[in-house]
Amino acid sequence: MRVLNNVAVIFSATSTKNAYSLAADIVSSHLKKETPIVLLGFPMTYNKDKLSIAWEENARKVIDSVTKGLDVACITLGDPMTYSTFGYLMRTIKEKDPDIRIKIIPGITSYQAASASVGQVLVEGDESLTIVSGAPGAKKLKDIIDHSDNIIMVKVYHHYKEIIRTLDELNLTSKAILVSHSGLDGEEIVHDLKKNTDKIPPYLSILLIRKKD
Numbered sequence: 048m049r050v051l052n053n054v055a056v057i058f059s060a061t062s063t064k065n066a067y068s069l070a071a072d073i074v075s076s077h078l079k080k081e082t083p084i085v086l087l088g089f090p091m092t093y094n095k096d097k098l099s100i101a102w103e104e105n106a107r108k109v110i111d112s113v114t115k116g117l118d119v120a121c122i123t124l125g126d127p128m129t130y131s132t133f134g135y136l137m138r139t140i141k142e143k144d145p146d147i148r149i150k151i152i153p154g155i156t157s158y159q160a161a162s163a164s165v166g167q168v169l170v171e172g173d174e175s176l177t178i179v180s181g182a183p184g185a186k187k188l189k190d191i192i193d194h195s196d197n198i199i200m201v202k203v204y205h206h207y208k209e210i211i212r213t214l215d216e217l218n219l220t221s222k223a224i225l226v227s228h229s230g231l232d233g234e235e236i237v238h239d240l241k242k243n244t245d246k247i248p249p250y251l252s253i254l255l256i257r258k259k260d
């Protein structure tokens with residue numbers, strides 16, 4: 048908040064579909080009234096050409112403010128270096144103008160928040176922890192299950208049913224906990240994943256899998 052209240056403009060990524068930023072919503076009541084929050088629209092697509100046009104346009108908006116002599120900040124959910132649109136924005140800004148000084152302020156990731164909500168250790172002693180994305184489906188879970196003691200799966204929303212089926216095949220259903228809206232209104236912690244398998248959780252949902260009892 049100290050940084051956010053000392054910049055001229057705040058940028059926040061949003062989907063071009065709905066022009067809403069939860070990150071902006073969270074910080075807005077703590078900001079000085081006069082600080083503008085500019086939404087940077089990113090299309091929710093895997094089309095590389097469309098994405099690179101959006102990164103270029105958005106990076107240009109940030110660079111334009113900085114070259115006017117303004118200090119600006121970009122906000123994101125959780126940590127900016129973890130599965131965040133900020134990574135793409137940062138790389139594009141650096142390519143276009145390597146002299147712009149960028150300072151990263153680390154955030155609390157969704158899986159740190161979720162493990163704290165559940166009160167379950169993420170990783171300890173000699174154990175390993177692997178973080179995977181469920182966006183392409185359950186395949187990555189199968190790939191790493193024998194090589195990691197603890198697994199975090201983000202982006203479980205699209206292929207939720209397939210992921211739950213795979214957990215069952217791997218005898219991991221009782222070891223997995225689903226956390227939705229961690230740290231937010233409506234936070235939900237589900238231990239018994241075999242119940243309600245038809246209910247697709249919201250986008251902000253994460254699976255914590257700990258093999259050890």
Ligand SMILES: C[S@@+](CC[C@H](N)C(=O)[O-])C[C@H]1O[C@@H](n2cnc3c(N)ncnc32)[C@H](O)[C@@H]1O
Pocket residue numbers: 123124125126127129130131132154155156157158161200201202203204226227228229230231250251252253
């Ligand atoms: C684009 S990534 C953002 C990750 C974020 N930068 C972080 O530090 O965790 C979005 C995914 O992170 C997870 N996520 C983010 N915020 C969450 C929350 N409050 N509760 C549960 N999962 C969350 C979900 O798996 C969601 O699909």
